[in-house]
Amino acid sequence: MALTIGIVGLPNVGKSTLFNALTRAGVLAANYPFATIEPNIGVVSLPDPRLDRLAEIFGSERIVPATVSFVDIAGIVRGASEGEGMGNQFLANIREADAICQVVRAFTDEDVHHVAGKVDPADDLETINTELVLADLQTVEKQIPRLEKEVRGKKTDPAVLTAAEKAYEVLAEGTTVFAARDRLAKAGVDPAALKQLQLLTSKPFIYVVNTDEAGLADEAMKARMRDLVAPAEAIFLDAKLESELIELDPEDAAEMLASTGQEESGLAQLARVGFDTLGLQTYLTAGPKESRAWTIRKGWTAPQAAGVIHTDFERGFIKAEVVGFEDLVEVGSIAAARAAGKARIEGKEYVMADGDVVEFRFNV
Numbered sequence: 110m111a112l113t114i115g116i117v118g119l120p121n122v123g124k125s126t127l128f129n130a131l132t133r134a135g136v137l138a139a140n141y142p143f144a145t146i147e148p149n150i151g152v153v154s155l156p157d158p159r160l161d162r163l164a165e166i167f168g169s170e171r172i173v174p175a176t177v178s179f180v181d182i183a184g185i186v187r188g189a190s191e192g193e194g195m196g197n198q199f200l201a202n203i204r205e206a207d208a209i210c211q212v213v214r215a216f217t218d219e220d221v222h223h224v225a226g227k228v229d230p231a232d233d234l235e236t237i238n239t240e241l242v243l244a245d246l247q248t249v250e251k252q253i254p255r256l257e258k259e260v261r262g263k264k265t266d267p268a269v270l271t272a273a274e275k276a277y278e279v280l281a282e283g284t285t286v287f288a289a290r291d292r293l294a295k296a297g298v299d300p301a302a303l304k305q306l307q308l309l310t311s312k313p314f315i316y317v318v319n320t321d322e323a324g325l326a327d328e329a330m331k332a333r334m335r336d337l338v339a340p341a342e343a344i345f346l347d348a349k350l351e352s353e354l355i356e357l358d359p360e361d362a363a364e365m366l367a368s369t370g371q372e373e374s375g376l377a378q379l380a381r382v383g384f385d386t387l388g389l390q391t392y393l394t395a396g397p398k399e400s401r402a403w404t405i406r407k408g409w410t411a412p413q414a415a416g417v418i419h420t421d422f423e424r425g426f427i428k429a430e431v432v433g434f435e436d437l438v439e440v441g442s443i444a445a446a447r448a449a450g451k452a453r454i455e456g457k458e459y460v461m462a463d464g465d466v467v468e469f470r471f472n473v
């Protein structure tokens with residue numbers, strides 16, 4: 110299950126700096142083949158200290174973390190929907206993303222040009238939102254006549270056309286589809302049909318406030334930004350600092366982070382919030398070959414989780430032996446967990462918990 114996050118924002122706000130920090134972190138920590146798929150797509154490993162502990166306990170040869178893909182695209186300016194700047198064509202590159210990460214500039218540096226001439230995060234948020242709404246409006250305008258024809262020819266479910274029409278009404282008011290999701294649901298719009306339209310503003314958003322050392326300590330600014338983007342989450346980081354952190358070994362990086370009053374790197378926060386926002390979690394497998402994290406949706410059952418490893422595992426699922434990560438660490442081995450009654454045998458109905466260490470039994 111691949112999780113993809115598209116990065117948007119005004120030009121020169123630090124999107125690529127963030128992307129570079131993210132992707133190089135991935136390459137350094139992940140030992141992942143073909144990490145960079147295209148120049149602007151990067152696969153990043155989800156930091157997970159639990160895997161290191163598991164690898165110790167099981168003597169694993171390697172660690173395979175869960176991954177998140179990031180897509181870095183050109184900046185958007187006011188009027189992009191009418192062709193200003195680079196236009197908005199490149200937004201097609203993030204149409205299939207699971208979530209959108211909007212980078213907003215809140216750092217002060219006279220030498221870094223701001224396209225609007227001043228650093229005003231609230232204004233920038235508004236500009237980007239408007240351009241995304243306009244881009245979606247153009248998409249739906251194109252979709253509706255095509256969908257009408259397809260519905261007449263019985264090639265498409267009428268629910269998709271209804272979703273497009275209702276989305277159009279919302280967008281025409283300047284509202285994002287995500288912000289209007291309750292209203293759309295009340296109007297009888299099928300969420301699955303809405304999803305098929307692949308609208309940018311129907312995706313969950315995560316906001317990255319790219320700030321500096323002063324900004325990281327500015328609680329009033331942070332509170333203002335949190336209010337502005339609520340109910341979405343805001344992450345505060347210094348993209349330039351983050352790109353320096355990844356060059357350091359872990360102890361020095363932790364020390365440097367602490368010196369700016371942070372406990373967790375911005376990149377680790379982004380990966381975590383991305384997972385939460387999308388309702389994802391990981392479970393773990395471990396053995397002499399590898400300790401590995403697997404991405405699933407919250408609420409998935411054991412057979413569904415097994416299916417992420419191989420579809421045969423889901424089809425032939427018999428049972429799962431499950432030990433909670435904390436329990437395993439406490440007793441120190443699977444054998445000890447079994448002896449202590451902490452290894453449970455779970456069946457088809459079992460709903461996975463985050464950090465379950467699992468071995469599946471199946472028939473093929």
Ligand SMILES: Nc1ncnc2c1ncn2[C@@H]1O[C@H](COP(=O)(O)OP(=O)(O)OP(=O)(O)O)[C@@H](O)[C@H]1O
Binds near residue numbers: 119123319
């Ligand atoms: N937190 C920060 N503090 C100071 N300078 C920063 C910070 N983050 C980024 N910069 C600087 O801002 C400039 C623009 O960064 P970057 O190229 O990443 O922006 P971008 O959003 O990708 O722009 P574009 O849309 O043009 O591709 C760079 O010179 C970078 O070093």
Ligand SMILES: [Mg+2]
Binds near residue numbers: 124125126181182184
């Ligand atoms: Mg860039």
